Amino acid sequence: MISEHSVGFxxxxxxxxDRDSVRRRFWGKFKRVAASLPFAEDLLSAYYCAFDLxxxxxxxxxxxxxIAYFILPFDFIPDMLPVLGFTDDAAVLATAIRLxxxxxxxxxxxxxxxxxxxxxxxxx
Numbered sequence: 001m002i003s004e005h006s007v008g009f010x011x012x013x014x015x016x017x018d019r020d021s022v023r024r025r026f027w028g029k030f031k032r033v034a035a036s037l038p039f040a041e042d043l044l045s046a047y048y049c050a051f052d053l054x055x056x057x058x059x060x061x062x063x064x065x066x067i068a069y070f071i072l073p074f075d076f077i078p079d080m081l082p083v084l085g086f087t088d089d090a091a092v093l094a095t096a097i098r099l100x101x102x103x104x105x106x107x108x109x110x111x112x113x114x115x116x117x118x119x120x121x122x123x124x
Contacts, residue, residue: 022064023051025071034119039090043070044112046097049104059100066096 026047034040049055050063069092097104 019051019064022068022071026067029071031119033086034116037086039086039093040116041109041112042097043067043093044115045104045108046093048108048111049100052105052108055103059103062096062100066093069093 030037030040030043037043046063047067050060050067055063070089
């Protein structure tokens with residue numbers, strides 16, 4: 001008999017817990033490093049698209065994977081390295097965005113720009 005676990009699906013309660021964890025950890029790291037991220041607006045746009053309930057599940061999964069790579073403490077290239085630190089994060093994000101670009105709506109980009117302005121204004 002095929003169960004939801006045998007075909008790669010996560011139970012709904014596990015998915016909800018994982019999404020909450022990504023959401024919490026994302027904002028902590030993002031606020032710490034936003035000023036040094038040249039791809040901050042794209043990252044935020046991806047975040048807003050991933051958490052938009054109208055976004056298809058496969059798009060959410062691709063974007064959440066890229067966002068999770070950004071927040072996870074292990075990296076192919078450690079984030080603390082000057083200049084190179086976030087290049088792997090940018091590459092993973094760029095790949096995910098390219099795959100699902102049609103789903104990142106102008107509203108996601110506008111929300112990202114507005115939030116980025118608020119973050120940089122409060123930091124400065």
